[in-house]
Amino acid sequence: MRKPHSPFLASIYEQMLMLRYAMATVEAYLHWIKAFIRFSRMKHPVELGEAEVQQFLSYLVTERHVAVKTQAQALNALVFLYRTVLLRPLQLEMKFTRSQRPPKLPTVLTQSEVRALLLAMPVHLRLLAQLMYGSGLRLMEGHCCK
Known part of the structure; x- marks a missing residue:
């Protein structure tokens, strides 16, 4: 993965590399942070709070029908963003719609x-x-x- 063009996303990228996050995690977290920003009509996350995070996580379930682990990954990306990058930890008692989609069993080859x-x-x-x-x-x- 190349360094993002956006200075804000590039700083998150650099911070994650400095903390020795796996490249797959860096890519996934940046994907969810960008999705959150797009969902919020391109507002900077500093201007957004827990209400918007809750709306985004609920949207993923109600509109995008994501799996439990996908929603959890998006939540983890936003927790990282607010706790580590913006130094404004999210409350753990957030109330958002949780995914009810059952986990998909892996295909096993004969x-x-x-x-x-x-x-x-x-x-x-x-x-x-x-x-x-x-x-x-x-x-x-x-x-x-x-």
């Missing part, structure tokens, strides 16, 4: 499907994929081996 998938891979990647699969690693856990 042994023959896994075998076919591995055989379809280029040879130079197959061993890495076999090691990751055999040891139970997730994709991001094997990301260092590019």
